[in-house]
Amino acid sequence: MKAAFFDIDGTIYRDSLLTEHFKRLIKYELIDPRQWENKVKDLYTQWDMREGGYDAYLLGLVGSYVEAIQNITVEQNEFVANQVMDVKAGRVYKYTRDRIKWHKAQGHKVIFISGSPDFLVSRMAKKYGADDYCGTIYHYDGERFTGETTPMWDSISKQRAIDEFVEKYGIHLDESYAYGDTNGDLTMMKSVGHPITINPAKGLLKNIQESKSLKEKIQIIVERKDVIYKLRSDVDIYECSFIEEWEEE
Numbered sequence: 237m238k239a240a241f242f243d244i245d246g247t248i249y250r251d252s253l254l255t256e257h258f259k260r261l262i263k264y265e266l267i268d269p270r271q272w273e274n275k276v277k278d279l280y281t282q283w284d285m286r287e288g289g290y291d292a293y294l295l296g297l298v299g300s301y302v303e304a305i306q307n308i309t310v311e312q313n314e315f316v317a318n319q320v321m322d323v324k325a326g327r328v329y330k331y332t333r334d335r336i337k338w339h340k341a342q343g344h345k346v347i348f349i350s351g352s353p354d355f356l357v358s359r360m361a362k363k364y365g366a367d368d369y370c371g372t373i374y375h376y377d378g379e380r381f382t383g384e385t386t387p388m389w390d391s392i393s394k395q396r397a398i399d400e401f402v403e404k405y406g407i408h409l410d411e412s413y414a415y416g417d418t419n420g421d422l423t424m425m426k427s428v429g430h431p432i433t434i435n436p437a438k439g440l441l442k443n444i445q446e447s448k449s450l451k452e453k454i455q456i457i458v459e460r461k462d463v464i465y466k467l468r469s470d471v472d473i474y475e476c477s478f479i480e481e482w483e484e485e
Contacts, residue, residue, distance in 0.1 A: 237405050239412045240339040241398060241424055244350035244360055245294075246417040247434055248332045249324075252294065253352040253360070256320045258301050266312055267304045294351070294418070298389065302374075306383045310376060313355065321359045328364075331434060331457055331464045332415060336364055339413070345405055349397050351389025351420060368404075370397045395423040419443060426450055432457060 245252045261267045279296040305313070339346050348369040350357045357371030373386040387393055401407060410429040414421070418437045425431030431450065433440060434457040444450050456467040 237345055237407050238342070239345040239347055239401065239405065239407045240335070241347050241349055241401075241412070241414040241428070242332065242336065242366075243394075243416040243418075243421050243424070244348055244357060245352055246437075247415050247421070248328050248336075248348075248364070249360070250327050250329055252297070253320065253324075253350075253356040254301055255297060256324050257316060257353065257356060258297070258304070260316045260319055261305065261308065264316060266308060266316070294389070298351075302383060302385060305374075305381050308381055309379045311379070313381070317353075317355050317359060320356065321363065325360060325363050329434060329459050330462075331459050333364070335415065335432075336366075340365060344413070345401075345407065347401055349388065349394050349424065351387065354388075368401065389420050391420055391423040394420060395427065398424060398427055416440075425454065429453065431455070435459060 242248055245254070262269045279293045282293070336346055345368070346364075346366045348357055348361045348364075348366045348371075350360075350369075350371045352371050354369075354371035354373050357369050360366075361369035370388055372388045375382050375384040375386070388397065398409075402409060409427050412428045413430040413432065414424045414428040415432050415434060416422075416425055417433060417435055417440065419439050421433070422440065422443055425433065426447070426449075431453060432455045433444070436444070436456060441456075444454055444456075458465045458467060
């Protein structure tokens with residue numbers, strides 16, 4: 237069995253699902269807006285102005301989010317999660333949206349592995365027809381979030397998830413694909429025969445350059461506006477140049 241493993245945030249979705257959920261919790265006055273203003277806004281601004289790293293922004297975001305939602309009920313959470321999907325779920329990259337369709341047409345197992353909350357990942361998996369998924373689990377005690385999580389945003393957790401899917405479906409990793417954009421996806425891409433990174437963060441590009449085996453097999457994709465480019469992985473990350481528009485395999 238061949239599989240295609242997809243990260244979501246920054247790979248399928250053109251931002252962070254967790255960010256969208258966070259903002260809507262504030263919009264509906266379910267959490268204090270100072271949770272964003274005091275702890276996340278500066279990190280977001282630094283990343284948005286290209287003065288700080290995306291990984292640093294995400295880690296800061298997750299910490300504040302976990303703290304902010306500790307008294308959110310299941311009912312409130314479900315309402316806001318549905319709102320995120322209704323309004324934002326279509327905001328995806330053309331490249332990965334088309335690749336999902338391509339893999340499904342080939343009969344490959346399509347699996348979403350994301351650091352976003354599992355209650356958002358499950359909705360994205362349903363919308364785009366994924367065969368299976370896993371995300372960060374937010375644990376509830378009765379009606380309210382306990383503050384405890386089982387994370388899925390780091391490389392080690394994603395590798396563990398892949399190992400479980402391999403056993404569950406009899407997946408041949410050397411014939412499979414993985415799509416990601418940050419260092420959290422590094423082991424996932426190292427595991428498969430066909431790794432692809434879309435709009436990769438600088439830290440991930442650096443690690444690709446330092447891994448001879450990964451550098452030799454990875455595809456680097458950049459999507460900007462309505463154009464999709466494939467970059468050469470055999471040149472220095474500071475000298476990458478557009479070489480061709482991506483074409484369907």
